[in-house]
Amino acid sequence: MTKRFAVILAAGQGTRMKSKLYKVLHPVVGKPMVQHVMDQLSVVQLEETVTVVGFGAEKVIETIGDQCNFVIQEEQLGTGHAVLQVEELLKNREGTTIVVCGDTPLITGETYQALFEHHEKTGSKATILTAIAPNPTGYGRVIRNAENEVERIVEHKDASTEELSVKEINTGTYCFDNQALFQALQHVSNDNAQGEYYLPDVIEILKDASESVSAYLTPDFEETLGVNDRVALAQAEKTMKKRINESHMRNGVTIIDPDNTYIGLDVIIESDVVIHPGTVLHGKTTIHADAEIGPYAEITNSTIGEGSVIKQSVITDSQIGEQAEIGPYARIRPESILGNNVKIGHFVEVKKSTIGNDSKVPHLSYIGDAKIGTGVNIGCGAITVNYDGMNKFETKIEDNVFVGCNSNLIAPVTIGKDSYIAAGSTINQDVPEESLSIARARQLNKEGYASKIKKRK
Template structure:
């Protein structure tokens, strides 16, 4: 196998998006379009991946990081001119170069691999990725000779009536013999209405030299979708969502309503998981076997252990153990760690806190910046008072402690192992193990007070 390279075209501004966000950074199912493209190129065992940037260059580099090298297209003078910016990095190298647009998020590594294999098997100088379009309007047509060989690509505006009836379209993705590509690019002219240097002209130049130009037709037209406006972005989102959900369902996940379930491409889900309508799974979330995700739950960059149940709740950047019960209407904020068999009930907020096995906060509590041991019961209305206006402080609740309802634990403070905190207490000193701590004013009843108050008001 020869060396393989890739050039990602990501320099266009994308004015039709009518957005301050650079076009290729618009997300599809939670991941930027250009990141989708680069992630699908990675499995091709590339020697070099180069992204051509222009508008928003720094933001694209920030997104892709070390996944790519970069060249800058200072002026937007067409796709051929864009690829030519990689001349210094690639021109003298032997091998095959894939050229793909950064706004084609639906392309798959399988299709790209098949195109590469076809290109190398045909010993072609160029291979065009094509697709069959039921309605080819607006696409460049692939013109073949009587024996099926590619003759040229003709754009819609330049096509004759007969050519416009052709349904095989150019997707804008190519394989080239690397040295032949850069040699031909130097001969591409900008003698056209737009005054730009077009990459498809390379095909005509190679044909003029009697070089082999081939085509590989993808079976899935949807992969050819290029996103140039918000309408196309919505189409890409819908198609990507459908692809992701179908893959999970075929792998043993029950998605009750796939049309209303939103799963990012890097999410991993085990078998016999049930996902109810309205759920959103984002980032690099991992959901283990037999989890139930109740309606309208959002899980972001979190680990969810086996047999856990999440009902109408939100979790982000956290680790959730096995057989945990969460919700409804709970909020698990970043850097939380819930051990096995924990219960976090309705309207409980957990932030940067750990819960040991079997502990529970069943309702209406805020537990932030806390280390909660195993077997702890936290009563309704409990608050870890962690912030003094400038700094955050830690609350420690040791194993088997019992925190009564409506308690305030003013950090830094420790409630010892097996200790009890009486309901309504405000605790600002450590509680020893096995102790009962009561920190509330003594009750006083003033007999007849209300009658006197009413009499005074009448007077």
């Protein structure tokens, strides 16, 4: 099999983005554009990948990490000059090199694979990835001869009236015979208005040398979008979101309103899950079968058990068991583990806590740094007081405990199993098993006192 290499162009500043963040690091569906390119190229069996960096090199290298090699383009002198920076790493290698821009996050691995296969099957020295653009304004046109062979690429500003009518455009992605590429780059000139070295000039150089140049026409123009500004970034986001949602729906997930549902690339959703409008699923999230999510739920890096229902709530870095009910308006903060049949009601916040099977925190409570057993019922307004201003402490509530409304459990404290906490109690000592604990000030009624206050007014 022919060895395959990749060069990713990621040196540009992206001034049209008008941002402190370098262009290729702008996220699409939560992932930097250049990472999308890396991920899709991984579908193709590559011998080596080299990313050309310039502006924001340290940040780009930090983002991609050890997934590839890097070279720095000190001066941004055009795409041809950028590829030339890779010469020392690749020029003596035999095989096929794909050159792709780091701001094209929508091109799929299947398209890259098809481009490689077309290039290798035709035995071309260069193959251009092309597409039919509904409105080709601004794009370089791919001009073919009477035999339908690629003759040249002409930029929009240089095209004749007849050439402007051509809708097949150059997407800026190419496959090259590796050694032919670097030999041709030696002859690319910067004799143009911008004084830059352009990679498309390699096509003309190869044609002049009577080398074969072909084109692979992708059927999906939308995926070839290059992101140069915030408008294109929003278009890429919309396209990627649609692609992800359609994939889940084809796999048996019901998405009530796909236009208003946001699902990350790494999210796993099993069949017969129902996703309601306004739902946002981020990161390494898994939703198991028959769960119902939303409306307006936001879940990040969490697991939702089979048959659980999450409504109008936020869940982060946590695990939810089977047949649980969360919300509306609950917040489950990181490192929380909720068992099966747990109920977390409205305006409840849970932080770094474990709640056992069949336990309930129905409403208006804060549970932080707690270990709660099975069959526990936490009354309205109950709080685990876990912080003394310097340190966090743990509250332990054992099985089948009933905590009355408006109770404060001041950690560290343990509530023994089968115990009752009377409403309005402030508990700062351990409670033995099967006890009733009452910890509140004695009620004192001063009759007639309200009249005295009114007279003072």
